[in-house]
Amino acid sequence: xxxxxSPSSSALLQHITxxxxxxxxxxxxxxxxxxxxxxxxxSCRVQMLSDWYTMLYNPSPDYINTLHxxxxxxxxxxxxxxxxxAFCLVLMMMLRPLLVKKIACGLGKSDRFRSIYAALYFFPxxxxxxxxxxxxxxxxxxxxxxxxxLLTLAVYMSASEIQSFKNLIAKKKRLVVLFSxxxxxxxxxxxxxxxxxxxxxxxxxxxxxxxALFYIATARFTEPSRILSEGxxxx
Numbered sequence: 386x387x388x389x390x391s392p393s394s395s396a397l398l399q400h401i402t403x404x405x406x407x408x409x410x411x412x413x414x415x416x417x418x419x420x421x422x423x424x425x426x427x428s429c430r431v432q433m434l435s436d437w438y439t440m441l442y443n444p445s446p447d448y449i450n451t452l453h454x455x456x457x458x459x460x461x462x463x464x465x466x467x468x469x470x471a472f473c474l475v476l477m478m479m480l481r482p483l484l485v486k487k488i489a490c491g492l493g494k495s496d497r498f499r500s501i502y503a504a505l506y507f508f509p510x511x512x513x514x515x516x517x518x519x520x521x522x523x524x525x526x527x528x529x530x531x532x533x534x535l536l537t538l539a540v541y542m543s544a545s546e547i548q549s550f551k552n553l554i555a556k557k558k559r560l561v562v563l564f565s566x567x568x569x570x571x572x573x574x575x576x577x578x579x580x581x582x583x584x585x586x587x588x589x590x591x592x593x594x595x596x597a598l599f600y601i602a603t604a605r606f607t608e609p610s611r612i613l614s615e616g617x618x619x620x
Contacts, residue, residue: 399500402484403477410472417468418461431459437520462523466515474508477501527576534569535596541566542597548604567593 415424435442440455457463481501515522522529541562547553554560570593578586 406476414469434520527573530573538566
């Protein structure tokens, strides 16, 4: 276990463990959902946003008594996410404490379990978001992915002071982060197009490197120190 004695190696291990937990949870969730034992789902077609919020349309005959006949009209798209979060939580509590305690020795005792504490906060928040805004997330998640991938990439490149291709390829970690953002960006584009017209949508993937290239091309002109120096010199 000496290979995981450094903080960076310990952090990488925790990322790998989290990805493993999420991947296994996704597979198990698909296997327990109809049709059971298959990596596919049979769902009701979503026609409109109101299909996600049937509890708002309980009928009231003669405006006297309300009939509570709410059902999941988009089954299982609503509950499958909640089931996935439950499996993620169970696997995390079963696997990560053991692995982190024995392998991630490069971190202090208090830092070692911070990822678990963070997850215990985030899972309830994600559950509430799905319960309240499941329909909105269903329609908006491709755009959310695109916006978040752009924002996080810009923040990372700014924090890492990447202003040229030389800075970008100086460290392998930066390339891994860049390709991860490109993958998310491509996934967002594919999700929006839904591959209905494959021959028309695939060329859009050529736009994936665009934001990173634009940032590198314009970073030198937006450097705060340069702006302050030019402003001080009266230019």
